[in-house]
Amino acid sequence: DAGVIQSPRHEVTEMGQEVTLRCKPISGHDYLFWYRQTMMRGLELLIYFNNNVPIDDSGMPEDRFSAKMPNASFSTLKIQPSEPRDSAVYFCASSPYGGTYEQYFGPGTRLTVT
């Protein structure tokens, strides 16, 4: 079975550019999570969806970040405009049962903003 799919795997962009990260969750999983990982702060939850509806976006750093889930098989995380401090690995994860059960992570997108 295919796991969580993320694209691109690596993204290098210049400050001020728009960045869009994509995620396809495991089929049948009703919960989708976006995380950001840095050495300083570890793995932080940005936002999560249940049945395509955003449930908790309190982790989204600021208005430059937005996330959508137009259908059960696709989600995007957009940063506009990007800044060097946004450089991190962004993971998407999905779960069949909810936020407090096992989550399956995608391979991540390594973002570098110069």
Add this chain to the structure above:
Amino acid sequence: RKEVEQDPGPFNVPEGATVAFNCTYSNSASQSFFWYRQDCRKEPKLLMSVYSSGNEDGRFTAQLNRASQYISLLIRDSKLSDSATYLCVVNSGTGNLIFGKGTKLSVKP
């Protein structure tokens, strides 16, 4: 107090050694506990859930002490392939998981 705290390590141990990691959490109402493993430049993957009575999976043993809000992971007979970062994970009060920053383990030949 941080929500989930772990010793960052690194723990450098020889093959065959027994090593233990500890983790403390701040939310006394937490009900779900896990250990995840993350290899270098890879995604986190579930290693094992942690149950109140303690549980074992081969060389790995996890224990929970609710009174002290403390979770442990014991690895016996360490293998080179156990080298990774181990993340302690606890559910928050808002329906999601809180990840510790991880403890790095390096097993040497």
